[in-house]
Amino acid sequence: MVVNTVAMHMSDGIVNAPTSVIFGVIAIAAIGLCAVKARNELDERTVPLAGLVAAFIFAVQMVNFPILPGVSGHLLGGALAAILVGPYTGALCIAIVLIVQSLLFADGGITALGTNITNMSVVGVAAAYATAVGLYAIARRRTPDVPVAALGVISFIAALIGTVCAAMAFVVEYAIGGAGVTSLGAVATYMFGTHALIGVGEGLITAVTVMAVARSRPDLVYLMRGARAEVPA
């Protein structure tokens, strides 16, 4: 099978210690906030869904898909989690996946957990969810009953934007305290280009999954629940 070291996330030492500490503090604060806010998203019905969504994202992250010769990408999962279970619960899903991967599978450094959580669980989820909410509001202005296909398009765009924003968060961390001589411009260009392509894969996986859930259990899709709760009719 794979002989290469199977690593999908930032390793220890990619950014210096002070930077790791700063983003460690940011990540802990964000997880604390999410744990408080997630109370409003979680009930008896959504707890099992949220647990399953986290496990699903763990599974899909294992499946790297090729994007360029010799370069692959994998799902980050921020848009998928936020659309299905809500932004705060979704961010916790991604954080739990990253912690399990780091502690059990030696994937993603332990001191790099702060940066990895900030990128994928905070920035990725926030950018994707903001995009999804904005686009869903626009879609609902045209028709109150948004078709599943439109939900798929919204999920695709939200996932693409979330992926690129998460990659740019890494660029910010590299700018603050990156190790190595590679120029910031080169890293930024390379990260943007590869993650625009990864974002297309992320968008497809997210759209297919969200549409499958929306077809069989529309009541479980957080993005649709939130909109219905706002407009009682």
Place this chain on the structure above:
Amino acid sequence: MKRWSFWIAFAAATLLIAGVVSYFASSSPDGLDSATLQGCQVTETADGEQLSGDCIAQHASEHAMSTSPLADYAIGGQDGTGGIAGIIGVLVTVAVAGSAFWLIARGRRAADDKQT
């Protein structure tokens, strides 16, 4: 019936992806890894990969959990065990996430009870 079929299908898809589809994953470095490898030549040697040149990845340190029995998504470093490692990961993730979310939801019910 419909209610149960949704959960069974979702769980089955998750296990299938981790246990079977994961074998078809690309083994090329991902976008982030290949960014950190820019400027380096990777050569395969008997004791793993050797980096020459100048790149970000050279600053990466060995993972503190690299001796974990599940390190690199394999059981004890054995080839071909990625699917089993994946299924273990799915079960651990669902257990950790499920209990965390259950505790958070229970905290909400406790807060609601206090108000009434």
